[in-house]
Amino acid sequence: MRHYKKGRKLGTSASHTKAIKQNLIVAVFTNDRIKTTLPRAKEVRGDIDRVVTWAKKGDLHSRRLAISLVGDKELVREVFEKAEQHMWDSRDGGYTRIMKLGPRKGDNAPMCILELISDVSVKKEKPKTKEDKADEIVGEALGETEALEEAKDDAEDVDTSTEDEADTEQAEVAAEEAEETTEDAPAEEAEEAPAEETDVPADASEEAPAEEAPAEEAPAEEAPAEEAPAEEAPAEETDVPADASEEAPAEEAPAEENSE
Numbered sequence: 001m002r003h004y005k006k007g008r009k010l011g012t013s014a015s016h017t018k019a020i021k022q023n024l025i026v027a028v029f030t031n032d033r034i035k036t037t038l039p040r041a042k043e044v045r046g047d048i049d050r051v052v053t054w055a056k057k058g059d060l061h062s063r064r065l066a067i068s069l070v071g072d073k074e075l076v077r078e079v080f081e082k083a084e085q086h087m088w089d090s091r092d093g094g095y096t097r098i099m100k101l102g103p104r105k106g107d108n109a110p111m112c113i114l115e116l117i118s119d120v121s122v123k124k125e126k127p128k129t130k131e132d133k134a135d136e137i138v139g140e141a142l143g144e145t146e147a148l149e150e151a152k153d154d155a156e157d158v159d160t161s162t163e164d165e166a167d168t169e170q171a172e173v174a175a176e177e178a179e180e181t182t183e184d185a186p187a188e189e190a191e192e193a194p195a196e197e198t199d200v201p202a203d204a205s206e207e208a209p210a211e212e213a214p215a216e217e218a219p220a221e222e223a224p225a226e227e228a229p230a231e232e233a234p235a236e237e238t239d240v241p242a243d244a245s246e247e248a249p250a251e252e253a254p255a256e257e258n259s260e
Contacts, residue, residue, distance in 0.1 A: 008043050021047060022071055024114075028096070029075055033115040038100065041114040045096045048116065051076075052095045055083035087118055 010017050024044040027034045029051075051069060054062035058080060066076045082088075088095060094117070101111040128136075 008039055010040060010043065022069075025051065025070055026072060026075060028114060028116050029070070029079055032118060033113055035101070035111065035113055037104075038098070038110040038112045041098050041112050044114065045098070049093060049095050051079060052083070052088055053093075055080045056088060058083065082118070091117070 005014075008017075010020060012020065020040065021044055024034065024036065024040060025047055028044070028048055047069060051066050054066045055076075063076060063080060066079070067073055070076055097115045097117055099113040099115065101113060103109065104111045
């Protein structure tokens, strides 16, 4: 029976087949694509996928298994570094691609290109279950509540900031008014001081002529006083004869009556 003898013989002995497979694995990881026969590519494809899976695990046991299969520690280190850089995270398998080229001239062997897929493709999303949908709804509700709380906190911060700005503006306005009042006070005092000084001479000048005016008019009043005797003299002279003339007839009237 053929126990532990699965796989293709590839027309060689067991040791030669093992060496061919190991060399093909190294060539693929070194050059990313090789040209070989279709049976050899199909035989190596599983081993390459297995090494990539070990690299994605990244533990020590997986590293030792990869070294035992590949036989090159430095190449295994490079493969594990690529896996750490998330090169194959979007894939769960199928890390190689086979492109058929047709039969080879001479022996008519089928040829192909074996390529290592290193591009980052989008991982297909699994269909969502009811539990996942419920978790999403709960998460959205929690997110909305957190957003509302953050909005309230932001509004309170804005209100406090506006109040602080208003207080600072009022303080600045009060300071400016105080500065203006302090600047205007000396100017008003300077204006009031000359006004008072000018008022004193003005009053003095007005009062001085008022007091001197009677002194100057005094001779004018005295002049008529001196002339008064001249005026009184004729008045006395005229009054005396008038009284006498009036009194004389009054006295003579009874005399006539007596004579009769």
